[in-house]
Amino acid sequence: MVAGAWFCLLAPLAGSLAIALAGQRISGRQAGWISTLTTFAAFAGATVSFLDLWAAEPERREELSTAYTWLAAGDLRVGLEILVDPLSAAMMLIVSGVGGLIVWYSMGYMAGDDEERRYFAYMSLFVFAMLLLVEAGNVLLLLVGWGLVGLASYLLIGFWHHRPQAVAAAKKAFVMNAAGDATFALAVVLLVWETGALDYPSVFADVGGLSDTVVTLVALGLLGGALAKSAQVPLHTWLPDAMEGPTPVSALIHAATMVTAGVYLLVRAHPVYEAAADVQHLAAVLGAVTLLLAGLVALVQWDIKRVIAYSTMSQIGYMFLAAGIGAYGVAIFHLMTHAFFKALLFLAAGVVIHRLAGEQDIRRMGGLRAELPRTHLAFLVGTAALAGLPPLAGFWSKDAILASALELGGGLGAALLAAGLLGTLLTGAYAFRLYFAVFHGERRELAPEPHGPEAAHVPEHGEGPLSMLVPVGVLTVLAAVGGLLSVPGLWHPFTHWVGEVAEPLVEASARQEYGTSAAAVALALLGLALARAAFLRGRELVALPAAWTLLERKLYFDELYDALFYRPAAALSALLRREVEEPVIERSLDGIGSGTVQVGGEVARVQSGLVRSYALTIAAAVLVLVVVFVAVR
Amino acid sequence: MSGPGVGWYLLVSAALFGTGALGVMLRRSPLIVLLSLEIMLNAANLALIAFARQLGDADGQVFALAVMAVAASEVAIGLGLIVAMARRDLPLDVDRASALRG
Numbered sequence: 001m002v003a004g005a006w007f008c009l010l011a012p013l014a015g016s017l018a019i020a021l022a023g024q025r026i027s028g029r030q031a032g033w034i035s036t037l038t039t040f041a042a043f044a045g046a047t048v049s050f051l052d053l054w055a056a057e058p059e060r061r062e063e064l065s066t067a068y069t070w071l072a073a074g075d076l077r078v079g080l081e082i083l084v085d086p087l088s089a090a091m092m093l094i095v096s097g098v099g100g101l102i103v104w105y106s107m108g109y110m111a112g113d114d115e116e117r118r119y120f121a122y123m124s125l126f127v128f129a130m131l132l133l134v135e136a137g138n139v140l141l142l143l144v145g146w147g148l149v150g151l152a153s154y155l156l157i158g159f160w161h162h163r164p165q166a167v168a169a170a171k172k173a174f175v176m177n178a179a180g181d182a183t184f185a186l187a188v189v190l191l192v193w194e195t196g197a198l199d200y201p202s203v204f205a206d207v208g209g210l211s212d213t214v215v216t217l218v219a220l221g222l223l224g225g226a227l228a229k230s231a232q233v234p235l236h237t238w239l240p241d242a243m244e245g246p247t248p249v250s251a252l253i254h255a256a257t258m259v260t261a262g263v264y265l266l267v268r269a270h271p272v273y274e275a276a277a278d279v280q281h282l283a284a285v286l287g288a289v290t291l292l293l294a295g296l297v298a299l300v301q302w303d304i305k306r307v308i309a310y311s312t313m314s315q316i317g318y319m320f321l322a323a324g325i326g327a328y329g330v331a332i333f334h335l336m337t338h339a340f341f342k343a344l345l346f347l348a349a350g351v352v353i354h355r356l357a358g359e360q361d362i363r364r365m366g367g368l369r370a371e372l373p374r375t376h377l378a379f380l381v382g383t384a385a386l387a388g389l390p391p392l393a394g395f396w397s398k399d400a401i402l403a404s405a406l407e408l409g410g411g412l413g414a415a416l417l418a419a420g421l422l423g424t425l426l427t428g429a430y431a432f433r434l435y436f437a438v439f440h441g442e443r444r445e446l447a448p449e450p451h452g453p454e455a456a457h458v459p460e461h462g463e464g465p466l467s468m469l470v471p472v473g474v475l476t477v478l479a480a481v482g483g484l485l486s487v488p489g490l491w492h493p494f495t496h497w498v499g500e501v502a503e504p505l506v507e508a509s510a511r512q513e514y515g516t517s518a519a520a521v522a523l524a525l526l527g528l529a530l531a532r533a534a535f536l537r538g539r540e541l542v543a544l545p546a547a548w549t550l551l552e553r554k555l556y557f558d559e560l561y562d563a564l565f566y567r568p569a570a571a572l573s574a575l576l577r578r579e580v581e582e583p584v585i586e587r588s589l590d591g592i593g594s595g596t597v598q599v600g601g602e603v604a605r606v607q608s609g610l611v612r613s614y615a616l617t618i619a620a621a622v623l624v625l626v627v628v629f630v631a632v633r
Numbered sequence: 634m635s636g637p638g639v640g641w642y643l644l645v646s647a648a649l650f651g652t653g654a655l656g657v658m659l660r661r662s663p664l665i666v667l668l669s670l671e672i673m674l675n676a677a678n679l680a681l682i683a684f685a686r687q688l689g690d691a692d693g694q695v696f697a698l699a700v701m702a703v704a705a706s707e708v709a710i711g712l713g714l715i716v717a718m719a720r721r722d723l724p725l726d727v728d729r730a731s732a733l734r735g
Contacts, residue, residue, distance in 0.1 A: 608731060609730075609731030609732050610727075610728055611666070611727045611730075612657070612658055612659075612661070612666075615654070616658050619654055619658065
């Protein structure tokens with residue numbers, strides 16, 4: 001089972017290196033094939049690994065494989081080692097499978113771009129980084145994958161580096177993630193310090209013996225990393241800006257890689273969080289806050305990709321909520337169904353953007369149902385799955401999360417459940433607002449000049465090449481039926497599968513699940529009805545101008561961080577420049593220079609060139625020496 | 634050993650050295666300055682040889698030979714310079730030849 005996992009890990013890396021090293025010798029299209037095929041090869045490896053695991057005895061479904069030991073100091077051994085267990089196998093399948101479809105789609109989407117080869121090398125690197133993250137067998141390697149994912153996202157968000165906004169967005173994503181990486185790294189250092197081990201089994205076995213403070217600090221540090229990667233409040237502001245990258249990149253970041261890393265970490269490190277229950281609940285609360293906040297902001301966005309981006313934040317909020325109350329299997333289940341329908345939404349949105357020559361503003365869209373019938377169907381399935389309408393994927397997974405919150409009970413459970421239900425209403429509203437705006441109503445005039453980041457695209461006549469349509473089709477099917485992997489009361493293969501690694505703390509009964517489902521579906525339908533009513537009357541859902549502005553400015557988080565971090569830092573720098581750099585450092589250096597020149601000028605006068613005065617000086621000096629020697633004796 | 638004591642030799646040597654030094658410091662013609670330098674060197678030679686004789690070893694005499702060789706080279710260069718200066722119609726005055734550029 002480890003052979004498949006190693007193959008899965010190394011195939012995308014090989015693809016990335018092959019494209020990078022081949023350089024100009026291959027065409028962009030060939031690079032696309034290399035990237036696509038290696039990613040699907042990774043999926044094949046993951047499948048083999050999964051099947052091996054499936055066939056194994058339940059208690060033997062965990063294998064640590066070390067390629068080589070990099071560092072051995074006393075009892076501490078760190079090396080290139082991967083852990084294959086049900087959780088990592090599930091993640092491997094999601095990452096490489098959905099990732100492969102997205103890379104394939106890119107071949108049609110990016111065709112003709114000047115730097116296609118660079119694009120595909122980065123895509124493969126991204127998939128590799130994420131696979132490394134989920135397969136890592138020790139905390140250090142996890143950190144390596146964590147950092148590589150950040151790097152790859154930086155490279156891809158800023159892929160169109162001639163656009164200043166794209167570069168700024170990439171920088172923002174990188175800085176935000178660096179903040180998370182820092183707390184994560186500190187937590188790792190603390191873990192090594194306290195437990196003297198880095199591999200998961202020994203670390204988690206030792207967690208019980210640590211003091212409360214240490215466990216809380218470690219949990220908080222890991223949570224910081226998870227919040228940044230998964231774009232949860234308060235480290236969420238990079239995600240909407242990351243829409244500056246090409247659309248398939250957004251799909252990859254949102255569906256297969258990157259943002260799911262935080263959820264994976266919460267589940268992977270569940271022993272730490274269970275020892276620090278407060279921090280775990282904090283994660284749930286932050287998830288609930290994010291899901292509401294992102295749902296609200298999504299209501300007022302005009303950019304088709306930004307609406308979907310906020311929906312991702314909102315859905316990841318649900319996953320954090322689930323992981324935070326200990327419903328690990330359910331969290332990963334929602335992660336998987338979300339990967340299906342979110343990749344589907346982005347890729348379908350990519351078809352729309354292609355068709356409209358780069359237009360992303362939904363005010364200029366409309367009436368595309370007749371023009372793009374297949375895309376319309378795909379988008380509708382994705383939207384309904386996002387809103388959680390039965391029997392699509394999102395329905396089963398989201399409602400399982402809500403039911404888990406109900407099962408948790410108490411004030412916290414009730415609050416989380418209320419937030420989740422309200423989120424369902426919001427989801428229904430913003431998802432269908434987008435759907436109606438894009439596909440219904442009148443066909444609008446396009447802007448006279450193509451604009452926006454993807455303006456280079458020529459309008460397609462059909463719905464795009466096969467390489468774009470097939471992945472969309474596959475994802476449509478997955479988004480439609482993916483949720484059937486877990487039907488309350490009937491079977492729970494997926495959640496049980498993950499539950500082998502992370503024993504759930506709460507398990508909802510079938511009755512609770514169907515109860516919350518009814519409520520959630522009713523709320524989602526209410527949201528749909530609201531969106532439809534508003535659309536038919538040509539109005540917006542958020543009618544109050546003040547509320548609109550507040551939401552459009554994303555609740556002023558950017559401004560807040562500007563005032564809280566950027567401005568003080570800039571002011572401090574300016575102050576140091578004015579008060580320290582210029583008067584102390586620069587002037588002292590100038591003084592050394594000009595002082596030397598001055599002394600030199602004075603001394604130069606002695607060298608008159610008059611030979612006789614030299615002779616006189618020498619004679620006088622000798623005389624003095626003689627006198628001194630004689631006198632001293 | 635007969636003849637005057639080492640003191641007399643040193644006296645003559647000192648007188649020669651003083652004459653030379655005064656010549657270097659007071660005269661302005663490069664030719665005379667060179668000549669005075671030779672006198673100073675020979676004053677030193679005289680002292681060296683006087684001491685060598687007093688101590689009865691050859692070191693001082695060998696050293697005096699070396700000084701003569703150096704003095705000869707120095708005169709060769711010095712006279713060459715003076716000839717060059719005369720050829721370019723430069724004033725033969727050490728005080729006026731105070732810069733390295735012509």
